[in-house]
Amino acid sequence: MEGHVVITGATGVIGSELAHQLIAEGEKVVVFSRSPESASSKIPGAAAYAAWNYNDTQEAWAEYISGAKAVVHLAGKPLLEGRWTEEHKVECYNSRVVGTKNLVAAIQAAEKKPGVFISASAVGYYGAFGSCNDTSDLDENAAAGDDFLAKICIDWEKAASNVSDTVRLVLLRTGIVLSTRGGMLQQMLLPFNLFLGGPVGSGSQCLAWIHVDDEVAIIRKAMEDTSYNGPINLVGPQSVSMKTFAETLGAVLSKPSLLPVPKFALQILMGEGAEYATKGQKVIPSFLNDHGYRFAHPSLHEALADLIEHNK
Template structure:
C-alpha cells in the first residue's frame, strides 16, 4: 500500500509509520517540519518513507500527494492536554482539526486515482464525561468543549464519503506506550510520590499504542471496517486502579493523591481531560473480531514498563 499520513511525527503516527515501513508499505508523511521528520525517519532506516512539508490549514501543492495513494490516515491536531487552555489555544485546537480535515478531504476529492479509505482520528472526549454512565459507539455526543471538537472533526471527515471513500473513524482513548500520557505520570512514582490524580474515582479509558496501531492497520486493509470504532481497551479502569497498577509495576507506593487543583493551576480548563473521565467500551471494535494484545491494564503496563 501507499499511505499518506498527517500527524505522522506524533506519538501515535511515529509507531504507525514504523509498522507500515516494517511491513513493506510506502508512506507519505505530511508534516509542518520536514527536517524534523527526516530526523525521525532517516532514509537509511526508512527507505519507504517520504516526508512532505505542508501548511495544514491552507490549500496548496501538497494536496497533490493523495493521487495514487491507497489510504489516508488523518491524525494531526494541536495537542490537547499540554498547555493551559487560553481562548487562543482553544481556537487552535478546533481550527487545526476542523480546517486541517477540511483540507485533507478537499485534496482527496481532487485526487486521481483516489485513495479508497480515510481513517480519521477522533477521541472519546466525544461522549463528554461521567463517573457512572458507560459509553459505546452508539452513545450520543456530550456537550462540553472536547465533545464539540470531536463532533466538528468527525463532521468534516464524514464529507469524504461524497467522494466515494470508505470512512473509518477511530475514537481514541488515552494512548499508553513509551512516552505520551504515561511519561508524564511516571516521574512522581519514581520519586515515591505517586498516586491517583484528583478524586481517583474518575474513569480512565485507555488503549495500548500497539493495539491502536493494529486497529488502524486493520481499518486500512480490511474493507469490512466502516464507520465509528472506539479505540479503547475492553477493560477501562478508575484512576485509583491505574495508580495502583503503576505502583505495583514500578514497585513504588501509589497512595499519595495529586490534588486536582494542582493540575488545574497548570492546565486550567484543560485539566478536565484528566480529572473527569468516561467509561468507554469498544463494543463495535470487539464485534468486528479485532483481537487485543493488551486487554488489561496489567498486561499493558507489563509490556511498557518492562
C-alpha cells in the same frame, strides 16, 4: 506515485509507530509534517516528506493524495499539554477541524481517490463524566456530549464525513493511548519513580485506555479490512478508575501510589483543562468486539508491564 500510505501526525506517538512498521515492511509511506526535515530524521526511509500545515489549502502536499492506498489523518495539537487559554483552545479546534476540511477537499479533488480515509477522533465525543459510576457503558451508538471536547470531536467527525462517497471512511474514537514515549503514562512515570506517585484528582474518574500496540494494529486492520467503517471506539476491553490505574502502575513499578494530585493544583497549571483531566468516559469497544478483534494487551497490569519493560 500509487499504492502508498499518507500519514499526517506521523511524528507523534501513534503515527511514528505506524510509519516505522509500514516502512520496515516495504510499504511506500508519505509523511505530512510541519517540518519535513525533522520528520525525515525521526522517521527515516519514507518515500516522501511533504510540508503540512492545517491552514494550507491544496498546497504541494495535495499531489500525494491521488492514488494513495490509505490516508491516515492523526494530526492535531495536544489538548492537555499546557494551560488552557482561549488561544490554546482555538488552536486545538482549528488544528483538527480546519486541517480535516482541507484534507477532505484535497481528497475530493484527487483524480484517483484513496482507498480509505482513516481520521482521528476521540472518546471525548461522548462528553466528560465525573466517575465510573456516573455513566453506563458507552458504545459507538451512544449520544454525543455537549462540552468543549465533545464539540471538537463532533465537528472533527463532520468535517471528515464530507469525504467522497466512493472513499471508505473510518473514524477512530481513541481513548488514552498508553506509551512510555508520550501522553499520560509518560507524564506519570517521573513522580512514581521519585516515590511521589498517585492518582490525579479524586481518582474516581473513568479512564478508557488502550496499549499503543493495539492502537496501531487496529489502524492497520482498518487500512485493509473493508468491513471497518464509520466510528470505532479504540479502547481496551475494560475502563478503570484513575485510582485503579495509579495503583496498578505503582504495583508494576513496585512503587507506592499514595500522593494524589489535587484538582486545585491542576487548575493552577492548566486552567479550564483541569476539568477534563479529572473526568473521563466509560467506553466499550463494541465494534471491535463484534468484528472479532483480539486484543494483544487486554489486561491493564500486563499492558503497563509490557510498556515499561520494553520502553514502548
